[in-house]
Amino acid sequence: MFSTGHYRILSTLSRTGPQSRTDLARALGLSKASVSALVRELIEQRILDERERVFGTGRPSVMLGLREDAASFIGISLQADPAHVVLTDPHGRVCVRRTLPLLSDPDECMSALAQIVHEISAAIPEGAGAPAGIGIVLAGMVSRDRLTCLASATLGWVDVDVSARLSALTGLPVFVENDANALIVGEQLFGDSGDYADFSLVFVSEGIGGAHVIDGKLHRGRHGGAGEMSHSPIAFEGSALPCRCGNRGCLETLASLPAILGAARRAGLGEDIESLVAVAAEGHPEALSILHRAGAALGIALAQTVQMLDPGRIVVMLDPPLVESVFARALRQEMEAHVLRRAGEETEVLVRPLHPDDFASGAASLAAQHFLFGNESL
Numbered sequence: 206m207f208s209t210g211h212y213r214i215l216s217t218l219s220r221t222g223p224q225s226r227t228d229l230a231r232a233l234g235l236s237k238a239s240v241s242a243l244v245r246e247l248i249e250q251r252i253l254d255e256r257e258r259v260f261g262t263g264r265p266s267v268m269l270g271l272r273e274d275a276a277s278f279i280g281i282s283l284q285a286d287p288a289h290v291v292l293t294d295p296h297g298r299v300c301v302r303r304t305l306p307l308l309s310d311p312d313e314c315m316s317a318l319a320q321i322v323h324e325i326s327a328a329i330p331e332g333a334g335a336p337a338g339i340g341i342v343l344a345g346m347v348s349r350d351r352l353t354c355l356a357s358a359t360l361g362w363v364d365v366d367v368s369a370r371l372s373a374l375t376g377l378p379v380f381v382e383n384d385a386n387a388l389i390v391g392e393q394l395f396g397d398s399g400d401y402a403d404f405s406l407v408f409v410s411e412g413i414g415g416a417h418v419i420d421g422k423l424h425r426g427r428h429g430g431a432g433e434m435s436h437s438p439i440a441f442e443g444s445a446l447p448c449r450c451g452n453r454g455c456l457e458t459l460a461s462l463p464a465i466l467g468a469a470r471r472a473g474l475g476e477d478i479e480s481l482v483a484v485a486a487e488g489h490p491e492a493l494s495i496l497h498r499a500g501a502a503l504g505i506a507l508a509q510t511v512q513m514l515d516p517g518r519i520v521v522m523l524d525p526p527l528v529e530s531v532f533a534r535a536l537r538q539e540m541e542a543h544v545l546r547r548a549g550e551e552t553e554v555l556v557r558p559l560h561p562d563d564f565a566s567g568a569a570s571l572a573a574q575h576f577l578f579g580n581e582s583l
Contacts, residue, residue, distance in 0.1 A: 210235070210243045212579040215252070218271055219295075219577045220399060223256050225266035244269060251275065271295045276337035276576055277329065279322055279377075280569025283307060283314070283343040283360060284384045285411060289565040290318075292325050292333070295577075297395030297570060299562060300330050311365045319374035326375075338378045338572030341367055342387040342564050344412060349429050351380045351571070358449075380571040385414030385432055386423060387567035392520060393418055394570050394577075397555070401517045405510055407434060408522040408559055409503065413461050417514060435461070437509075439502050459502035462524060465532075468495045482526040493531055500532035504539025511544045511552045519552060522559035 207215070213233050218224060221232075226244060230237040247253040252275045256268040275295050282289040286307035292300045303321055308314040318341075326336055345357030352368035354360070368379040382390070389406040398404045398418075407415045415434035417424045424431050435457040436450045445454030446464075458464050462478060469481045472491045485492035507519055527533060533556050540554065 207579060208243075209579070210239065211247060212577070214240070214243055214247065215271070215577045218253070218269065219394065223268040223270035225268055227266060229269070272334070274332055274334040276334040276573075278569040278572040278576070279325060279336050279339045280565040280567065280572070281318060281339065281341045282384075282564035282568055283341060283357075284564045285344075285359075288318075289561055290321055290325070291562060291565040291569055292329070292336070293566060293569040293573065294333060295573065297391065297566065297573065299566060300333050301325055301328075302562065302565075307360075309361050311362060311367075311370070314360075315367075315370045315374060318371055322371075322375045322377070336377060337576050338380065339371065339375065340387065340568035340571030340573075341371070341379065341381045342384050342568040342571075343381070344384050344414075346429055347381050347383050347386075349425060351382055354381060355429070378572070378575065380575060382568070382571050383414070383429075384408070384564055384567075385416035386425070387571060388414075388522065388563060389416035389418060389520075389567075390423060390574055391563075391567035391570035393423075394574060396520075398518055398520060403514070403516045404518040404520065405432075405514065405516045406520040406522070407503070407507065407510075409460060409524065409527070410462060410559060413457055413503070413506075415510070417510075417516065419514065434506055434510075437506060439505060456502060456506050460499045460506075465495060465499050468499075478524055479526045482530045482532075485531055496527075496530055496532040497535045500530075500535030501539040503532075504536035504541075505543055507536060507540040507554070508543035511540070516552055517550075519554050521554060521556045522563065523556060525558040525560070528556055528558050 214229060217232055226237055226240050230240040253269050254272045256270050258267055273294060278293050280291045287304040288307045290303040294300055305317055305321055308317055343357050344359045346355040348355055354362045354365045354367050356363050367381045372379045392398050392406055402421045403419055405417045413435040415432040417432050436455045438454045439456045439459055440454035446458040447453050448455040448458050469475055474481055474484055474492050481492055485496050537554055
């Protein structure tokens with residue numbers, strides 16, 4: 206659909222916001238005539254539009270931007286039950302939300318997803334563009350080409366060609382990614398960290414996921430498993446708890462929500478994270494100890510990330526009650542205590558809440574990324 210020149214213009218406008226033809230030519234190292242020809246084609250295809258005029262010392266410049274109705278993107282999260290589905294605009298804003306039961310049988314799951322995609326496509330809100338692609342996020346290993354689920358313990362899938370199956374049912378391109386990678390793609394495209402060439406993202410949920418952008422690119426590793434923090438060993442010897450992966454002392458056994466709530470239940474401190482945080486805020490020593498121990502374990506893992514990758518920022522996404530709790534304070538303190546001091550700016554830690562929509566929005570960003578960047582995004 207687009208040439209390399211088209212993609213370069215789209216990706217630049219996506220990152221920077223509206224620019225003039227002159228600004229685009231300067232940023233891309235192209236002649237103004239070449240940029241004008243490419244822009245004209247994108248305007249004719251209703252992808253770009255002309256905005257306000259900016260007056261300076263010479264002729265006024267006409268600003269160019271992505272149209273609100275240029276396209277929309279469907280994001281599907283199979284990360285937990287229920288599955289979440291969103292429709293987003295070209296700027297990552299959610300226009301439609303849906304949920305449906307998570308189905309582990311691949312054929313039944315693809316059929317149900319196709320049905321909800323057709324329903325959303327038939328009821329596009331006024332002012333939104335037609336869906337240009339679908340992103341799917343799941344907990345597990347995904348092929349480097351983002352088409353196949355290699356293995357997902359949550360779904361019980363092995364070598365499921367998700368992209369081919371759902372694309373055949375919907376007629377739309379489909380991109381698959383693991384949960385942490387999808388979150389960091391969304392952060393890079395539409396979040397506050399897009400200006401960082403090197404940053405990391407970690408989330409704490411049923412498991413713990415991590416992902417890294419290095420020199421502006423998502424780092425996947427040789428086998429697509431880069432950033433897998435959940436099963437990194439943190440505890441040793443007597444304090445090491447057995448993990449579902451078969452090893453002992455994994456970060457997941459100490460800092461994931463199930464680990465925290467399991468410790469709370471054993472101490473008779475309730476069944477949900479809100480209650481535990483509330484009791485800790487009142488000064489209950491065992492509640493404070495549980496949250497501090499979990500946050501400190503994550504802080505050590507973050508310190509290791511800083512030592513190995515030296516990111517400019519680490520985005521930490523937590524269940525909302527944990528954001529202002531002793532858990533978050535402990536992770537900051539422990540990370541700072543274990544990072545080697547160096548000259549220059551230190552790695553920024555940005556803690557924010559993790560909401561149910563976030564994984565589905567990250568999934569939608571996979572389709573938006575392909576629309577804006579083409580094959581360069583793979």
